[in-house]
Structures are given as C-alpha cells and as structure tokens.
Amino acid sequence: MKNRKKRSRILVYIVAYGLVAFMLIPIIWMFWVSFKPINSVVTVVSELLTPPYGVESYIRVQESSMIWRWTINSVFVAIIQTAGTLLFSSLAAFAISRIPFKGKTFVFLLILAGLMVPVEATVVPLFEMIVNLGWVNSYPALILPGIALPLGVLILKQFYDGIPNELMEAAKIDGANMFRIWWSIFLPLSRTSMAALAIFVFVQSWNNFLWPLLVANDQSMMTLPVAIPTFQSSFTTDLTVPMAANVLASIPALIFFLIFQKQIIKGVAMTGIK
Incomplete structure (x- = not known):
C-alpha cells in the first residue's frame, strides 16, 4: 500500500x-x-x-523607444487602480453586508448585473465621457474606469457575510463607529481575500489593452500592452x-x-x- x-x-x-x-x-x-x-x-x-x-x-x-516611460505608466496605473479597487470594493461590500438600508438587495443585484455586461459594451459611453471631461491622454482616463469592479464587491461581500456578528456587537459596546469597525476588524480579517483580489486586479490592469489603446494615443501616456x-x-x-x-x-x-x-x-x- x-x-x-x-x-x-x-x-x-x-x-x-x-x-x-x-x-x-x-x-x-x-x-x-x-x-x-x-x-x-x-x-x-x-x-x-x-x-x-x-x-x-x-x-x-x-x-529607439520610451520603454521606461511606458513601464512607469503601467506600474503606476496598475498600482493606483489596484489600491482604488480594494478601497471602494471593500467599502461597498461592507455597506451591503453589514449596514441595513432600504433597497440594499436591489443595489447588490444591480452590482451583480455589472458582471453580465461585457466590457466592449461600455467602451463607447465611457470614451464619450472621457472626451467630454477632457481627460484623453491622462492618468485619470487610464485609472478611474477600472476601479469600479463588481467582482471585487462580490468576493469581499461573501467573505464579510461569514464574519460573526458578535465581533461587531463587541466593537459597538466599546464605542466604535461603523468606519472604525470596518478599518479595525473587517479589513484585517479579510487580508487574504484582499490579497487575492489585488492579484486579480493588478494582472488585469497590467494586461489591459483595449481601453489604454483608446484613451492614450500619445506615446508618453502609453502602457506596455499598447506600446x-x-x-x-x-x-x-x-x-x-x-x-x-x-x-x-x-x-x-x-x-x-x-x-x-x-x-x-x-x-x-x-x-x-x-
């Protein structure tokens, strides 16, 4: 045997x-x-x-190229986009998971509906918005559209649902507000899930080709996949x-x-x- x-x-x-x-x-x-x-x-x-x-x-x-400039652009965009996605996804997931408010289920279903919309379907309205704001060939155009990630909210919300309510109750007894509870309890406990989400977002941002191709036609603003x-x-x-x-x-x-x-x-x- x-x-x-x-x-x-x-x-x-x-x-x-x-x-x-x-x-x-x-x-x-x-x-x-x-x-x-x-x-x-x-x-x-x-x-x-x-x-x-x-x-x-x-x-x-x-x-013969701006290889280091393109590398800096890719690193900067990927890091800021990852940090922004973690921040807003965590806050949204915490609110949906732990804060009671009217229409919470509808909001969560609306976020989930974003998973069913292909990226290509949002390119035209997003590009028009960027043009109207005058953000073409800028870092906000490269970074901000990628921060809203429904998958991140879904992953963290499922994790937050599994955290015992007793931890929140004990923190409230000690006088902690909701922001303090999110910062001191939920964020440290979700470190592993946040790391997994960060990996996903960083790789997705690093390999993104279509959106940077549209909004960064100046060589100094190109990222590596485009350049x-x-x-x-x-x-x-x-x-x-x-x-x-x-x-x-x-x-x-x-x-x-x-x-x-x-x-x-x-x-x-x-x-x-x-």
Whole structure:
C-alpha cells in the first residue's frame, strides 16, 4: 500500500514538473532570442543555440523607444487602480453586508448585473465621457474606469457575510463607529481575500489593452500592452528587438510576484481565483 502511494506521488510530481517545464519553454525562448544579435535567424533551433550572443537588442530598445516611460505608466496605473479597487470594493461590500438600508438587495443585484455586461459594451459611453471631461491622454482616463469592479464587491461581500456578528456587537459596546469597525476588524480579517483580489486586479490592469489603446494615443501616456506591439511593426523582419522589449516589460511583474509570493499562493488557494 505504501509503495503504491509512493509511486502515485512520484507520478504526480513527474506530471507537475513536466507541465511546469512545458509552460516555461516560451519564456526561455523569449529570453534566449533577446540576447541574439539583431536580425539573427531565430526560427531555426541550430542557429538559435549557437553564438554569438549580446545585448544589442536591449540597447536598441532603450535608444529607439520610451520603454521606461511606458513601464512607469503601467506600474503606476496598475498600482493606483489596484489600491482604488480594494478601497471602494471593500467599502461597498461592507455597506451591503453589514449596514441595513432600504433597497440594499436591489443595489447588490444591480452590482451583480455589472458582471453580465461585457466590457466592449461600455467602451463607447465611457470614451464619450472621457472626451467630454477632457481627460484623453491622462492618468485619470487610464485609472478611474477600472476601479469600479463588481467582482471585487462580490468576493469581499461573501467573505464579510461569514464574519460573526458578535465581533461587531463587541466593537459597538466599546464605542466604535461603523468606519472604525470596518478599518479595525473587517479589513484585517479579510487580508487574504484582499490579497487575492489585488492579484486579480493588478494582472488585469497590467494586461489591459483595449481601453489604454483608446484613451492614450500619445506615446508618453502609453502602457506596455499598447506600446510593445509597435516594435513588431517597426521591426517586421526581426524578432530579437521585440523579445528584448518583452523581457524588460516582464521585469516589474516578476518582481511583484517574488515580493508577494506567499500572499499570492494563499490568496489563490483560498478563493480559487487564477
């Protein structure tokens, strides 16, 4: 019986490591290609694996583009959008979960209805609003529309519903108001759920393409998903420069994962968000 379990566990590890290796192949290929000389043949394995190697592509990316400006834009937009989504989603979820008011069920159903509306259906009215406000090519245009996230309210509301009422009653006896209860009790207890939601929002904001493409037509305001494809149009016969740009663009996301690795694993394990 023990040998059987041991063989099953070994088989699971083999399959898991095999899947990891399979998913790492494109990333390894991207790094490898980025260090080949410009205009090298990278579609033939024998040519790809033979020297020379260098950093010419990275130099070209920095000299011919605003790669660091685009990176700063992406990082800033993703961080502010994540923080704003956590704040407003948490406040809305707390109000719906714990504060009695008329029409609470209707408000919650209205928020849930937002999950059924495709993003593409809201692009035109949102863009008209941004134009009327004069926010085209600005950070508010990139950040504010993404802060209202119905999924965030749903996730945190379900978590807040499970917190015992006795904690609120004890806090009220001690003289705490509703804001104090939210700040001192509900926020600390929902740390794992907030981390999972933060991961989801950060990745969604980092990879967002359609909305930044519409509201940021100035190069200085572009984010990485919008700016990176410009390399492929400028260097149509070469893959080394676009791959170098992709490597530089992936560094902030990699740093984010390394810093918050434990929170990411806990959040994914608890909520099932991928």
